[in-house]
Amino acid sequence: MSDVRLRLTAIQKSFGATRALKSVSLEIAPGEVHAIIGENGAGKSTLMKILSGAYGADAGTMNLSGLPYLPENPHDARLKGVAMIYQELNLALHLSAQENILLGAESARAGWIDRKNSRERAQAALAQLGHEGLDLDRLAGDFSIAEQQIIEIARALLISLQVLIMDEPTSSLTQADTEKLFATITRLRARGVSIIYISHFLEECRLIADRYTVLKDGETVGSGEMSGASLDHIVTLMTGREVKELYPRTAHPMGAVVLEVKAAASKPRLRQATLQLRAGEVFGLGGLIGAGRTDLLRAIFGLDDLAAGEICILGAPNRAVGPKNRWGQGVGFLSENRKEEGLMLNQTITDNLTLTKLGAFGRMGWINGARQEAVAQRWVGELRVKCRDAGQLIGELSGGNQQKVALARLLEHPARIFLLDEPTRGIDVGSKAQIYQLVSELAAAGKAVVVVSSYLPELLGMCDTIGVMCRGELTAVRPRAEWSESEIMRAATGSAD
């Protein structure tokens, strides 16, 4: 690869006293897919923001196709040929697909939209991606996440795109949509577009990327050809330590049935689910996004009303229930959506951690603040939450540390039945390993765990029993030993029998 599309040399960036980037160097050839790998807080997002023009670098040089590259802002970066697709998509959900694709670059004559030319340009962009079939007149909000992503990529194609940066593009995609996205990436690569691909899913990076760069604490600690690298080696580079037992297993005997779901259904998605959960059991729920896994957990927890069926906790059937009763019965729920449902971002770690049992920190409705704080501080220490102290606002923590606090809420309550919805989504490898460890300890201590995950190695690594949901139905429940990744996928896509 003689010619270089993008070259970064010794990029540095500080925020106040914090050195987010100490020295990052990077080289990407035309038509190369380059994976940027690193734990949360390693400097990936800062680097991407510098590349896409949101921040300026303090030191170092950037070259794009041989010319100095100094974007003034994201718009300027776009005009120079560098576009970024954020994890949280940037679409105007109430405008049509076409309006979104052309947003800020409308075909117009004297302020009037040129409809014919607009349509042609939007169609051309979609054709390049192999998605000619997309209905340009539908509102963006009516599309699936995967389709919305295509709309964003199409928008980037309106200019002569040289480098496309994708931040965790598959975090909310199903396996099938991920494969389609990879096909799209392959098309872009063939057209000579360089792609910077950021993901926590190392297996994915290996599938799609040509080369990789590992960041740790704001520095480039390694890079090379993807095909020659072992995942263990990359993980060691990321964490600076050997991660041996990612999925620890302690032998744990199973006890009595603590949760029984009998033919439960809820609107709009959950059609039929039956399962039994024993003390000391880790029960995994696999399936595609939208298959009804979250709906099942919400129905068990009383967040959604049951339309049919029965749910028994510790043998007691109870149809009219809410979260308050469930916490009282020792059932805890970890939301898949930390920001919107799981946590109060502008409140302290302490308040977030103890919200389910404030009354326990005092008498007659009063709260003993010192006791509450001491309890939170103890969990912060025990789970190694990176923060100033338990009085810090939780919104200021990284995703992994936020998740630890969200989990600590269940531990402190204390829950006996843990309903965990995508507990490791969007968090770094170190925190993931810690959560696997924790789940294994919980099971060993006789707690029962239901865990929803879209990440198959995790499901197979963590669980004793796995049930797969498809189109609102829990179809197959079997011990882990009887499942493989491909079998789970077949059951999830409804092609098992």
Add this chain to the structure above:
Amino acid sequence: MKDTFKSMLAKGGPFIGLILVIVLFSIPGETREFFLTYNNFKIIFTQTVIVAIGALGMTMIIVSGGIDLSVGSSIALTSVAGAQLIQRGWAPIPVLLAMVAVGALIGLLNGTAIAGLRMTPFIITLGTLGVARGSAKWMADNQTVNYESSPINGWMTTADPFGHALPAGVWVTLGLAVLTAILLRKTVFGRHVFALGSNEATARLCGIATTRLKVAIYTLAGAFFGLAGLFQLSRLRQGDPTVAVGLELDIIASVIIGGASLSGGVGTILGSMIGALIMAVLRNGSQQMGWPTYFQEIIIGLVIIVAVFLDRLRQGRQA
């Protein structure tokens, strides 16, 4: 340590604003002599009472992520009701209790509609703004409700207008401010109010009965608005169905200047009280400067914008 410093800075923001306004009005020749006297501050404190008591209830509502636009109308309605009860010969304490109850009832209706119909507080209370104002005018037959005299008339003044004593209304405000601050900071109810405003989904997930909590918040705040109506009656010495038009905006402004966030989860009673004082000092100072009322309105409008902008800057620096 760093945290206490930061929270001092956060609470100090409105306080610095208050000192700034006071200093600015102490300098010009027109106001220099009288502005910084005890007697003037007695006037300012007395003028703050109604807005401040309203701001106590409004702080709870805004921290819980809500809003109440019907406060001015509630005050008018309770003051009309109170005046009519005095006409019938009711004693001061029963009148007080009845007025607080009327305010709480309006709050109960607001809270029930907001939580029960799952509608936004802005729309519901915009509706009750009209309903309560209309009812007040209907009850009063579109006139002021006059009465001979009542001990209530003395609750916003002192026997000796130039003496050192402060009127009862100021002491009541101070006492309630302390109690409400403790309620919000130190009790389960208070922390649940913050939780509801910070993230309603989380509150629900964590087993908080959000519907009941909302009804409780609006009812309690309504009781405060009823009490504000009482002091309005005491000040005017008559029930007036057209009084306090737009007062809710002054009250909301006090809470916002005091550092609360309209998106919920953030706010303090101390801040809101200082916010109410800033508004009163601006009014008082402008009057002494001989500025016309339209000029005062412009200044207060600008102060709201500047205060919230400074707050944004401060928060931006924290993050």
